[in-house]
Amino acid sequence: MNTLKGLGSDIKLRSIKQVSASLLADDDDVPDTLLDWTSEFAGQWEDDRTADEVIEDIRGARTSNREIQQ
Numbered sequence: 001m002n003t004l005k006g007l008g009s010d011i012k013l014r015s016i017k018q019v020s021a022s023l024l025a026d027d028d029d030v031p032d033t034l035l036d037w038t039s040e041f042a043g044q045w046e047d048d049r050t051a052d053e054v055i056e057d058i059r060g061a062r063t064s065n066r067e068i069q070q
Contacts, residue, residue, distance in 0.1 A: 011040055 004012060018037040047054065 007041075007044075011044075014040055 015037055018040075022037075049057070
């Protein structure tokens, strides 16, 4: 559920619709676009930081009492 919190309402609703349709129909009856519902999430990440900067931010946000090996 935490993963879904950051998504927009429209993406959540489309995902629910697609999952519901796939449950109600046989796999042969469901269009490929509904079976591949994960494609809705492609391209949603927008950021100006480099990969190294993102990694540094993630590591810096960790809360643990152990050292991080690089």
